[in-house]
Amino acid sequence: MGHSSAVWDYKVGIEVSKDWNGIDQIVLRNPQGASARVSLHGGQVTSWRNDRGEELLFTSSKAIFKPPKSMRGGIPICFPQFGNCGSLEQHGFARSKIWTIDDNPPPLHLNESTGKSFIDLLLKPSEEDLKCWPHSFEFRLRVSLASDGNLALISRIRNINGKPFSFSFAYHTYLSVSDISEVRIEGLETLDYLDNLCQRNRFTEQGDAITFESEVDRVYLSSQNCIAVLDHERKRTYVLRKEGLPDVVVWNPWDKKSKSMADFGDEEYKQMLCVDGAAIEKPITLKPGEEWTGRLELAVVSSSFCSENLHPQMRFF
Known part of the structure; x- marks a missing residue:
């Protein structure tokens, strides 16, 4: 994805190109050399690198970088729906719109900006959006990179409509992994899930961790706030911490589905895994003037970390 040199400095640790x-x-950027890249197309995080310059998010080699299509990879934002239902495009329209930089966002908690490089973006509905989804809203997104390299996304959606509306939501997070068959997810044990490969029927997770040997497309319901994705080969663990997002989507297309997607390489399923903080089973309903906040923080730690450290009430923001 080609880009030119910065055209202006917005804040310390930030460049726009x-x-x-x-x-x-x-x-x-943070002082240690970690970085994150955010596109105004979709408000989408397209890159997150650690202080050694290693890319932590997956982007397909076949990804199409052409609006209005959302890019296959990074962290697309699914709003006002996740999935494909009704007249809206799959996963909603937020990921295909051009966002603006929000120069005067309402204040967040003090620690949301301390020691962080961050950008505030704003999405409001166009006339075209209102025809297919007739609800006025303001969607504010803050993306921040902390001094420890952690990446955080905070979404605030306000109803500026005259009547209530409901939506579902997901941060559709494509993690880069060494080999999907060597990856396990901890923190979703014993939960009920909806299986999109079985007409969204409800099942209960039986394993002591989730591992992968075929296509998986599930929505785990009412999960704890902290999930770990262990990449055995790289000896590193992604830790996802979330608030306001009760559900977790787990998706890997495996070989057959991969071959059917034009913007996805036939063998790339081996190097990626989607694990999304989401609100899907019970849509969020906002009355006029109400605001919802959904937060996701991504960290990478050594794989000596294990699920015993995953306290359900663990707070981090």
């Missing part, structure tokens, strides 16, 4: 479609993208 144009991608090859002429759309602004923001690069956040």
Whole structure:
């Protein structure tokens, strides 16, 4: 994804440049050398690198970088729906719109900006959006990179409509892994899940961890706040901590589905795993003037970390 040098500095640790479609993208950096890149196309995080420059998010080699199509990889934002139902495009329209930089966001908690490089983005519905989803809203997104390299996304959605509306939501997070058959997820044991490969029927997770040997497309319900994705080969663990997002989507297309997707390489399923903080089973309903907040923080730790450290009430923001 080609980009030019920065055209102006927004804050310390931030540069704004144009991608090859002429759309602004923001690069956040911390003093240790970690970075994150956010595109105004979709408000999508397209890259997250650690202080050694290693890419932590997966992007398909076949990804199409052409609006309005959402790019296959990074962290697309699914709003106002996850999945495919009704007249809206799959996973909603937020990921295919051009967002703006929000220069005057309402204040967040003090610690949301302390020691962090961050950018605030804003999405409001267009006339076209209101025709297919007739609800006025303001969607504010903060993406921040902390001094320890942790990546955080905070979404605030406000109803500025005259009547209530409901939506579902997901941070559709594509993690880069060494080999999907060597990966396990801890923190979802014993939960009920909806299986999209079985007409969304409800099952209960029986394993002591989730491992992968075929296509998986599930929504785990009412999960704890902290999930671990252990990459055995790289000896590293992704830790996802979330608030306001009760559900977790787990998706890997495996070989057959991979071959059917034009913007996805036939063998790339081996190097990726989607684990999404989401609100799907019970849609969020906002009355006029009400605001919802959904937070996700991603960290990478050594794989000596294990699920005994995953306290359900663990707070981090």
